[in-house]
Amino acid sequence: MTTDSTLAIDGPRFWSTVMRSGQIGPGKAGGLRRLALTDADKEMRDLFITWCTETGCTVTVDRVGNIFARRPGSDEHLPPVLIGSHLDTQVAGGKYDGIVGVLAGLEVLRTLDDRRVRTKRPLELVCWTNEEGARFTPPMVASGTFAGVFDPDWVLRLRDDDGKVFGDELKRIGYDGKAAVGGRPIDAYFELHIEQGPILDRETVPVGIVTGGYAVRGMHVDVHGETAHAGPTPMDRRRNALVGASMLAVAVNEIGWTYHATEGKATVARLVAWPNKAGILSEYAQLTCDVRHAEREVAERMWAEVKAAMADCARRASVEMSVAGEWQFGSERFDPGCVRLVREAAKSLGVRHRDILSQAGHDAYYISRIAPTAMIFTPCRDGISHNEAEHAELDETVPGVNVLLHAALARANR
Numbered sequence: 151m152t153t154d155s156t157l158a159i160d161g162p163r164f165w166s167t168v169m170r171s172g173q174i175g176p177g178k179a180g181g182l183r184r185l186a187l188t189d190a191d192k193e194m195r196d197l198f199i200t201w202c203t204e205t206g207c208t209v210t211v212d213r214v215g216n217i218f219a220r221r222p223g224s225d226e227h228l229p230p231v232l233i234g235s236h237l238d239t240q241v242a243g244g245k246y247d248g249i250v251g252v253l254a255g256l257e258v259l260r261t262l263d264d265r266r267v268r269t270k271r272p273l274e275l276v277c278w279t280n281e282e283g284a285r286f287t288p289p290m291v292a293s294g295t296f297a298g299v300f301d302p303d304w305v306l307r308l309r310d311d312d313g314k315v316f317g318d319e320l321k322r323i324g325y326d327g328k329a330a331v332g333g334r335p336i337d338a339y340f341e342l343h344i345e346q347g348p349i350l351d352r353e354t355v356p357v358g359i360v361t362g363g364y365a366v367r368g369m370h371v372d373v374h375g376e377t378a379h380a381g382p383t384p385m386d387r388r389r390n391a392l393v394g395a396s397m398l399a400v401a402v403n404e405i406g407w408t409y410h411a412t413e414g415k416a417t418v419a420r421l422v423a424w425p426n427k428a429g430i431l432s433e434y435a436q437l438t439c440d441v442r443h444a445e446r447e448v449a450e451r452m453w454a455e456v457k458a459a460m461a462d463c464a465r466r467a468s469v470e471m472s473v474a475g476e477w478q479f480g481s482e483r484f485d486p487g488c489v490r491l492v493r494e495a496a497k498s499l500g501v502r503h504r505d506i507l508s509q510a511g512h513d514a515y516y517i518s519r520i521a522p523t524a525m526i527f528t529p530c531r532d533g534i535s536h537n538e539a540e541h542a543e544l545d546e547t548v549p550g551v552n553v554l555l556h557a558a559l560a561r562a563n564r
């Protein structure tokens with residue numbers, strides 16, 4: 151690959167878009183609370199489309215609200231190279247997770263415009279809807295739909311915790327697009343994302359070349375017990391769903407500790423109970439848990455232990471437990487050709503880099519099922535993420551964006 155190392159992004163211009171985004175949907179502690187399909191999400195989407203339109207891109211929105219800004223290539227018959235990530239955040243999220251990736255893509259387009267670079271293949275900048283899954287589960291639902299994993303009509307019927315429907319909310323903010331979801335050829339997909347872990351920050355390496363992800367297995371567990379009076383009901387007659395779910399929560403956490411030495415993780419992130427009132431035992435609870443490990447076989451072993459713990463906790467709490475939904479992702483390996491382009495871009499730009507595995511889920515996982523895909527990680531302070539204290543520095547992020555620029559350019563012109 152021949153790289154014109156004078157072709158570089160405008161760092162301050164890029165960062166000004168990140169800072170502007172950081173004002174939309176403020177959280178309580180300096181971060182963001184910009185849940186999918188809320189008014190704040192609409193405000194950010196509108197601004198994003200304004201920026202894309204200013205570069206001369208044609209913007210389309212598909213039926214699940216994914217936004218595509220297309221920059222024509224010299225051969226419009228060739229499938230496009232996609233660059234993107236997400237603009238929604240967690241309930242208490244940072245200003246960088248996902249956002250840096252989308253706005254890095256915007257900066258790539260602006261840089262190519264500045265230099266009047268025409269690529270052979272079209273470039274498309276994409277913002278995927280509801281990546282976080284913080285409002286509508288599952289996460290990465292719209293990129294998954296684009297990849298054919300989920301049915302669009304099923305997605306449009308999803309409900310949030312308040313019973314609001316995905317399709318209604320999409321319409322309310324004006325992003326119920328007309329374009330079909332996916333089903334068209336994609337040449338390649340590149341996603342830049344903050345690492346959300348401590349490795350790059352600790353080693354002061356600005357670029358992580360993501361070769362793949364941790365294997366993840368997760369599920370919702372329904373727990374059924376029986377309501378009863380908290381006072382007179384003897385201990386041996388109780389079927390408290392909340393207690394069964396709590397036992398499982400602790401057991402899952404213990405499994406995480408068992409695999410701590412090899413960086414295994416086990417998480418219970420959500421627990422709801424009904425009626426969840428003082429003085430009465432719960433007849434229903436639901437918890438959401440997952441396990442993660444770099445090696446698929448180990449993740450499978452952890453998962454088997456979670457399933458065994460489920461049976462054990464159900465027996466000890468005299469409740470019934472059943473799987474209400476199960477998923478797995480992350481054992482995908484990214485495309486060797488695209489990963490090589492990222493590595494070559496880093497080398498020829500003289501950017502320090504290392505290979506890394508992703509421990510979080512990303513839209514790139516689903517897209518890797520339908521198109522050659524690569525990811526670039528940039529550092530975030532202390533690896534803090536999904537927290538309003540999430541922080542990234544311009545100087546540590548710019549090298550990754552330049553690598554993105556040159557890798558995408560090489561792919562689009564090959």
Ligand SMILES: [Zn+2]
Nearest residue numbers: 247248281343
């Ligand atoms: Zn993200």
